[in-house]
Amino acid sequence: MSTTTTKIDNRAEVLDAARAALTPEIVAFIEECTADEHVHSHLIRVLHKVQGHYGYLSAEQMDAVAQLLQVPTSRVTGVATFYHFFRLEPRGKYMLSVCLGTACYVKGAERIADKLQEELGIHFGETTKDKLFSLEATRCLGTCGLAPVVMIEDKVYGGMEPDQVPALIGKYAKMAQEEKKA
Amino acid sequence: MSEQQMVNMTIDGVNVNVAKGTTIMEAAERTLGIKIPRLCYHPKLSLQGSCRVCIVDVKGAPGYLTACSAQCTEGMEVQTNSPAIRQARRDIVELLLDNHPRACLTCERDANCELQNLAYSLGVRHRIFDGERKRFPIENSSVSVVRDAEKCILCGRCVRVCAEVQGVENLSQQSHGFKTFVAPAHNANMDESVCIQCGQCTAACPTAAFVEKSYAASVWKALADPAKHVVVHTAPAIRATVGEGFGMEPGTPAAGKMVTALRRLGFDKVFDTNFTADLTIIEEATEFLGRFAKGERLPLLTSCSPGWVNFMERFYPELIPNASSCRSPMSMMSSLIKTYYAEKAGIDPKDIFVVSVMPCTAKKFESRRPELCMPDGTPETDAVITTRELIYMIKSYGINMAELDDGDFDTPMGESTGAADIFGTTGGVLEAALRMAVEVINGAPPAQMEFIEVRAVDGLRVRELKVNDELTLRVGISNGLHNAKTLLDKVVKGEEEFHIIEIMACPGGCIGGGGQPYPPAGYTILDPKLLAKRASALYSIDAHKKLRSSNHNPAIQAIYADYLGEAGGEKAHHLLHTHYAPRLPRGIR
Numbered sequence: 001m002s003t004t005t006t007k008i009d010n011r012a013e014v015l016d017a018a019r020a021a022l023t024p025e026i027v028a029f030i031e032e033c034t035a036d037e038h039v040h041s042h043l044i045r046v047l048h049k050v051q052g053h054y055g056y057l058s059a060e061q062m063d064a065v066a067q068l069l070q071v072p073t074s075r076v077t078g079v080a081t082f083y084h085f086f087r088l089e090p091r092g093k094y095m096l097s098v099c100l101g102t103a104c105y106v107k108g109a110e111r112i113a114d115k116l117q118e119e120l121g122i123h124f125g126e127t128t129k130d131k132l133f134s135l136e137a138t139r140c141l142g143t144c145g146l147a148p149v150v151m152i153e154d155k156v157y158g159g160m161e162p163d164q165v166p167a168l169i170g171k172y173a174k175m176a177q178e179e180k181k182a
Numbered sequence: 183m184s185e186q187q188m189v190n191m192t193i194d195g196v197n198v199n200v201a202k203g204t205t206i207m208e209a210a211e212r213t214l215g216i217k218i219p220r221l222c223y224h225p226k227l228s229l230q231g232s233c234r235v236c237i238v239d240v241k242g243a244p245g246y247l248t249a250c251s252a253q254c255t256e257g258m259e260v261q262t263n264s265p266a267i268r269q270a271r272r273d274i275v276e277l278l279l280d281n282h283p284r285a286c287l288t289c290e291r292d293a294n295c296e297l298q299n300l301a302y303s304l305g306v307r308h309r310i311f312d313g314e315r316k317r318f319p320i321e322n323s324s325v326s327v328v329r330d331a332e333k334c335i336l337c338g339r340c341v342r343v344c345a346e347v348q349g350v351e352n353l354s355q356q357s358h359g360f361k362t363f364v365a366p367a368h369n370a371n372m373d374e375s376v377c378i379q380c381g382q383c384t385a386a387c388p389t390a391a392f393v394e395k396s397y398a399a400s401v402w403k404a405l406a407d408p409a410k411h412v413v414v415h416t417a418p419a420i421r422a423t424v425g426e427g428f429g430m431e432p433g434t435p436a437a438g439k440m441v442t443a444l445r446r447l448g449f450d451k452v453f454d455t456n457f458t459a460d461l462t463i464i465e466e467a468t469e470f471l472g473r474f475a476k477g478e479r480l481p482l483l484t485s486c487s488p489g490w491v492n493f494m495e496r497f498y499p500e501l502i503p504n505a506s507s508c509r510s511p512m513s514m515m516s517s518l519i520k521t522y523y524a525e526k527a528g529i530d531p532k533d534i535f536v537v538s539v540m541p542c543t544a545k546k547f548e549s550r551r552p553e554l555c556m557p558d559g560t561p562e563t564d565a566v567i568t569t570r571e572l573i574y575m576i577k578s579y580g581i582n583m584a585e586l587d588d589g590d591f592d593t594p595m596g597e598s599t600g601a602a603d604i605f606g607t608t609g610g611v612l613e614a615a616l617r618m619a620v621e622v623i624n625g626a627p628p629a630q631m632e633f634i635e636v637r638a639v640d641g642l643r644v645r646e647l648k649v650n651d652e653l654t655l656r657v658g659i660s661n662g663l664h665n666a667k668t669l670l671d672k673v674v675k676g677e678e679e680f681h682i683i684e685i686m687a688c689p690g691g692c693i694g695g696g697g698q699p700y701p702p703a704g705y706t707i708l709d710p711k712l713l714a715k716r717a718s719a720l721y722s723i724d725a726h727k728k729l730r731s732s733n734h735n736p737a738i739q740a741i742y743a744d745y746l747g748e749a750g751g752e753k754a755h756h757l758l759h760t761h762y763a764p765r766l767p768r769g770i771r
Contacts, residue, residue: 062368
């Protein structure tokens with residue numbers, strides 16, 4: 001970011017840059033929120049909306065939200081880093097969620113988690129270099145009968161064993177490759 | 183007041199009678215003189231109640247209550263001390279220590295740390311718990327403030343002072359749980375965030391999670407270098423506070439002893455930033471009178487406070503044309519030392535090392551502004567040290583400043599009028615400017631040198647001052663930038679008109695600067711009692727001076743005649759004025 005702007009009063013310039021960092025739909029949504037006297041209470045809704053569209057919250061987008069909502073940026077990033085739900089890094093094409101709820105845990109979810117981290121070469125909360133996979137731990141997915149489970153996007157894989165992990169990852173990698181070719 | 187409802191209760195078995203709404207902490211202190219231990223609580227900041235150190239036992243309550251937030255009620259029975267409470271408080275502090283570096287011996291705030299003092303007074307003599315400790319790198323890439331998140335105990339005082347007193351809100355708790363830390367947005371450093379470098383976080387911090395970036399080592403090095411001609415100059419506010427570091431009563435003027443101490447440290451010349459405070463007044467009053475005659479760019483906004491200048495560039499850039507183009511007294515002085523003085527003394531400016539002693543961390547940032555550097559890019563002010571760093575240096579040399587005889591500043595740049603002394607307190611710059619402006623407008627000095635109307639340490643004042651039958655000046659004075667916002671918003675919206683607004687970033691002005699001594703026992707930062715004492719030191723120096731209006735300073739008259747030419751003229755403009763530009767990120771106001 002440059003350290004100076006061209007005009008002495010840079011308000012319009014800064015707001016234009018903020019609008020350009022988000023989609024027109026999100027900007028309209030934020031403008032609706034600013035009509036409310038309690039603007040600050042809309043911050044989480046707005047961040048949801050931004051993440052819903054982009055899959056994560058970039059620094060540029062958080063700065064834009066701060067300017068458009070007129071909420072201090074330190075508070076925007078404070079909220080974004082407080083809640084587990086918000087992602088600050090772009091997510092991979094496929095989201096892998098390992099259930100670490102009680103039932104899955106006693107059925108060996110930790111071994112599945114270890115194997116996934118080893119195979120993908122990333123930790124929880126990270127994304128593979130090829131941007132294909134993101135890995136996260138979740139709490140109970142409500143499918144305890146299938147424990148231990150791994151969820152990829154919205155598909156659930158039950159009764160997982162560590163040695164099934166490479167094949168499962170391979171299947172999605174291949175899918176992505178074919179999609180790319182097509 | 184007579185209608186106020188009172189409640190009867192007992193504290194440690196003693197019957198007391200307090201106004202309804204009083205907290206247990208206030209009641210214990212006011213009625214029985216018991217100071218309940220505390221960390222996150224500060225009387226001038228909003229309640230947080232997060233450290234739990236102030237817990238007390240209230241009969242019938244489901245658990246211990248925090249005395250800072252629990253209000254007194256009729257019939258309440260409070261126990262502030264018992265073996266069980268002392269144990270519980272000790273446990274809380276031991277857990278804080280468990281997650282804190284074991285580095286007291288090498289810590290900046292050793293012997294001056296609230297956590298250390300608390301651990302001592304609660305009787306923590308062993309480290310019982312030993313678990314995982316949070317790990318963060320030290321952030322020391324900014325020019326003014328160092329952030330060491332490992333030393334942070336998450337009391338939130340810095341967050342609150344930054345938001346509530348300064349209106350900046352650059353700091354916030356980031357992340358969650360064990361990994362929580364306090365930082366600007368995006369974990370940026372202070373220079374790249376909306377930080378204004380005022381250093382109030384360093385004053386508010388009970389530990390060393392925020393400290394000023396020290397330049398003492400570079401000063402020691404220059405002093406030891408025979409090839410360097412080392413010149414020091416000290417801001418108006420230093421003489422009002424430096425004595426506190428040597429056990430002198432707050433409010434004791436200590437200019438003479440300080441000068442002697444600086445000579446002992448080995449400085450070749452000891453000049454007084456007061457000299458250029460007088461010069462600032464000449465230039466700024468001339469600037470004001472010029473604008474006033476043309477009726478343009480009013481109100482004039484003062485620009486001596488570098489925290490405020492940073493704030494203006496980030497939060498109110500549209501007001502830049504209103505700011506006085508005068509450099510601060512520090513930057514005028516350093517510029518003159520490396521031009522006028524160098525020429526007169528026959529010394530190559532490259533061999534001169536200029537040290538300024540400032541009450542302020544933002545001055546460190548100011549000294550590194552490219553527009554305030556020599557043509558070769560080196561800073562005019564080579565090192566800025568705070569009052570705290572000066573106290574450290576004097577003590578480190580083995581000098582007890584309190585025992586020294588008085589010395590005099592070197593001439594010619596050590597002579598000043600009383601108008602310069604009061605620069606260090608809120609309202610002082612305005613009063614100094616008025617003394618001269620009134621004389622220029624009316625053709626005779628003001629009948630009364632003291633402009634009592636503008637004196638006070640409260641944060642926000644609007645006054646109408648009658649100059650003569652035709653002219654009344656409307657002036658605004660603010661300290662603590664949260665207060666400045668109130669005035670500036672009115673100016674921006676065109677709701678109110680002013681001739682001059684004096685803005686100082688720190689509470690009370692420079693006497694409450696972010697680089698001033700940690701408050702002595704019995705006081706806290708932002709404490710109006712402490713600020714008033716420090717201000718009274720400056721007013722008493724002023725009252726005892728023969729010359730009290732900057733335009734009567736003979737040394738100033740001589741420098742204009744010898745060197746600068748006309749006030750507001752070309753040479754003066756080149757050496758004594760500056761310019762400002764909007765900075766990003768833009769602050770949210």
